Amino acid sequence: MACTPSRFPLTLAVAAAGGLAVSSPASASHASHAAEVERRAVAASCPLVFGHGGYPAQPDATAKDQIRQANNPSAVDDMKSWGADGVEADVQLTRDGTKAVMWHNVTSNGLTGAKKKITELWWARGAGALKARRIDRGPYQGEKVHTLRAWLKHVGSTGLIALLEIKPQTKSILASSAHGARAWKEISDPIRERQGSQRILVYSTDPWIQAELGRRHPSMLKGSAARWADSAAWDEPPPAWSANATRWESVLTESPPSIMTNYTRDYRRWLNGKCT
Missing domain, CATH: 3.20.20.190 (Phosphatidylinositol (PI) phosphodiesterase)
Incomplete structure (x- = not known):
C-alpha cells in the first residue's frame, strides 16, 4: 500500500521533541504503525x-x-x-x-478551414484537405495534423x-x-x-x-x-490541481502500476517523495 508518510506526524514529533517515553501498549502500537506507514511509503513503487x-x-x-x-x-x-x-x-x-x-474531435473544430467531419475530409486532396489545416487556438496554435x-x-x-x-x-x-x-x-x-x-x-x-x-x-x-486518477471535471480555464488531491491519494494507496491524468506536471510534483 502506497501512502504518505505524514499520516501520524504530530504523535511522532511530540515524542521526539519532548523525549517522552512511550509507556502504554496503545502508544507503542500507534508509533509502530506510523513507522510501518513511513516504511511502506518509501518502499512503494511510483506508478x-x-x-x-x-x-x-x-x-x-x-x-x-x-x-x-x-x-x-x-x-x-x-x-x-x-x-x-x-x-x-x-x-x-x-x-x-x-x-x-x-x-480528438469528431469534426475539424479547432482547425483552420470550414468545419467538417474528419471522416468526410480527404487527407491531401480536395478543398479543405486535412493535411493543409493548422490548429487555430490554444497553446499549440499553428501545429499541423499528423x-x-x-x-x-x-x-x-x-x-x-x-x-x-x-x-x-x-x-x-x-x-x-x-x-x-x-x-x-x-x-x-x-x-x-x-x-x-x-x-x-x-x-x-x-x-x-x-x-x-x-x-x-x-x-x-x-x-x-x-x-x-483525476476527480475534478476538466474545463477551460482548468480547475486547480488541488481539487484532485483526495482522489489522487486514494488511487495511490491501491498501488496502481500506471495512471492517467490531465495534470501531468502537477501530478508528478505531488507524487514526489510519496514513492520511489
Missing part, C-alpha cells in the same frame, strides 16, 4: 504517469476546447518535459479510411509509451465491407512497424472496435493500465 490533454466540461465544450491533447509533437514534448512516462492520443480516419490521423505513422515515430524518439485510443467515429469505416480492410491497414501497419522498438498500447471505448483490437493486437491491449 507510470500517462499524460492526457483534457477536454472541457459541458456546456459549450467544443467552443471552449483549447486543443491540449498530445496529438502533435509539441504537445508530446511538453508531456515529456512535465515528467510523463507515456502519452494518450487519439486516432481518427479520413474519408474512406484513406489515412489514420491524430485528432498521421499515426509520423506521430508514433516522434513518440518513439522521446522514449515515451504510446497509448492510442481508436475513436468510436472510426467504426463506420472500419466495419465497412468496402473500406474496412484498407482502414485497418492504416491503423495496424504503423503499429506493427514500430512495436518491436517501442511500447505501444491500444484501446477503444467502442465495444466492437475494442474486440477487433483484441483480435488484431492481443498483446498490446491497454487493459487495466493507465488508471484514471
